[in-house]
Amino acid sequence: MVDHITLAKKVIEKYPITKNDFLEIRFFIGEFTNINIRNGAAEQVSNEFKIGAALRSLIGGAWGFSTSKNFSTRDLSNALETSISVAKASISGLSEKSAVPTNYVYNGVAPLKITIDPRDIPLEDKIRVAVDLEKHVRHEGEKIKVSTASLTDIVQREIIVNSLGTEVDVSNCYVRISGSGIARDGSIVQNVSDSVGTSRGWETIKEINPTEMGTKIGRRALNLLSAQTPPGGNMKVLMDPTLVGVFIHEAFGHAIEADSIINNMSVLAGKVGHKVGVPDITVYEDPTIPGLRGSYEYDSEGTKTKRRTIVDKGVLKGYLHSLETAAKMGVEPNGGGRAENFNYKPIPRMGVTYIDKGDMSIEELCQEINEGVYLSKSYGGYVNPSIGQFFFTAQEGRIITKGEFGPLIQNVSMSGLTLEVLSNVLGVGKDLEMAFPGTCGKGQSAPVTGGGPTLAVMNVVVGGSK
């Protein structure tokens, strides 16, 4: 068997560099299985191998990057030479040099921490689970026009070796099951979805009930057909924990990724120590919580990750760093440098982002809103951190009138401003839940978790058509 670390060290040692330069080889070995059932038929039963090495160099303050699909000494050396040559070719165009911190070296092995390896589960068992889930979405009624179930398992290993001495071998497993239903009645079409995703093994699937999950999705989709058209305007909003998970990720999380800070592309640049929210708001970024979809022990640069306090009682405390951004800002790297696979360079990313719990009950929060909307179940979103304007979508909601839940409302989106939103919080629930297992896109995808308690916020713009 190939000793990747010895191989990488041997290749790196062939290329002498100066003290401030940096070479890195990251092997990526991933196996992806996906089963997708749609309307009772197999849409996709697939198996994918992604194997390759990412070779990164920092020479004279300029970055170079190349890849090799083969792991022979010759192939890796050729790719590293390409990486070095493109870095050297970039030096003349620099007006600001990049660097990495030279005093942080990491060594460690993080094997899979799973009970049941999904690769050991027969294909027919996986198909059976997906078929069961999809069938129960579809069987809820004839107006369910599209019903889907998707079951994905990924087992991947990254071996990271750099010229500073870091040697890390980290494996991760991601299992996710999701279902969706699209209901149609004439010109009214409503989308509903739900998912469970973890960084644990097949035990994730054993703990869920696909029948129940599918039935709930189907019922929700059908109920929305007769729901009210959502209102539009500037209003008070009560968000459930899945929506809060996306909300904190989009509204705030992207603006604290330190690449946007050092590149002057975030409204939160220079705001550490400043008040950014009400004192009831504390935000953590903590990939060390075991088993969540966004959890990991070492990032794609080999840095051991840790719990990061982002906002403490309304005050901004820090950012998410890669090696480069930590060097630029003169702080300790905190394990935020993640890469999708060997075709991508690590960049600062979130893992598990959540708002800490408060002390209010749902009823108290509803009364605090008095007149507004309750919105639940996320359907994604995006943000522009440069101007701090964000957008996200809820699958459903309820009108709140006189402090009480009223009629159901359909799919609707919202927008707000990063610098205002945490100051507009009216109340924080005590029902903390890591409710949103998602996939974040920032030029490359990353598994993430978002969460929090039910949250009451004012001055949210709801984009309904009524």
Add this chain to the structure above:
Amino acid sequence: MSASLKIAKKNVEYGISLGADQVEIQILNQKQTRLEIRKSSLKGGDILETGGAGVRVYVGKSLGLTSTTRINELNESVKKAYSLAKGAPEDPYFSSLPIGGKYRRVRELYDNELANAPFEILVKKMMEGIEEASPNKDYTVSSGLNRSVTEHIIVNSQGVEARTKGTIFSGSIGVKFEKGLDTSIGSEPINGRSLKELETLDAGKKAAEKAKARIGAKKISSGIMDIVLDHKSTLGSLASLLNSGANGLTAALGTAFLTGKIGEKVAEKGITIKDDPFVPGGVASQSFDDEGTPTKKLVLIEKGLFKNYLTDSYSANRLNVENNGHGAKNSLISKPTPTITNVIISPGKWNTEEIIKDTKKGILIEDSGLTLQGASTNISRMVDNGYYIENGEIKHPVKNTMVGITVFDALSNINAISKEIVNLWGSQTPNIRITKVKISSGQ
């Protein structure tokens, strides 16, 4: 014959020898050169080989899909796909992989100069635009460029044998403008297929002008207003809405908003929209789709009447209509789904300035578009870049503002189309105005 074509043919035969009924191999050999610019400074570059191979194997009506980054291990992927197909549930609607046909040559999809341009030339070209985009320290410029040189091969057991080479570059120049505590942004895309198109001075200048013009954005009062879409927003909106509504697959499933509406009036009568995959040098141009079916030119909407669905082999079979070769795969492991190519929107009779002057109360939307979330027929989108219009005058940029309208109303309420047409990377688009839109904002 290229080495990869030989490998593809050999592995199709291998799949059939295992017992598969139908086999498709897709190979993508791609060389990418990427460069990254932050705060007007080059950070570095990437030179890498991406791509790999995708395998579709059918046993009866059951499908197994695999992909690999290592083409020299493709036979293992074929074997695995065959094994998956044997265990996969049937899809009763599957009929056959396409049989191919004669491919029409599309000009200017490959440029030798772009394919061989050294990294330093790409940097020089980009830095010209960066300089133009940052006249002083109030401007922060970020940019990136990706040049791809691709060989694309599709072979299947039903007779498809397709190969093409292409070059393409894509990137953008993004500018952040600061005035006191206020910030605004402007961005210009940079796309093309030849080195001579890689001119960045104009893009840099425009991105800076847009960023400066957008400073001082304000929230406005909510209400029912008009929206005026600039060229990019018109293209972004209509291409995206038709990609959803005219999609043969979702039409077969019954969730496309244009399901069952062939021949019906779905838009204002001045609207005619075509899909043209044969525009020379167009970024979405192609002579065959991702299944190897010859691509066809289509009329989608003619004088407001819906004419055709976008189809691939599977959706055409389900709808019992012609396969017009619009299947696109998101990745090597994906099944194809019908997708629009170059969009040609016919001009109207208005001068763009007249449209603004004629608007009593509304929002001018730039560089974005109205899109649907999933299969919903409600459009509910944030205005990323917009200006408030009052009594025919552009007053100020807006922020924290959203648009809400149903897709049916959005298409029916188009009441002005400009006679000026802009060519955007192979597509052609005017400006349009849509009336009676719910605008929600933070004031």
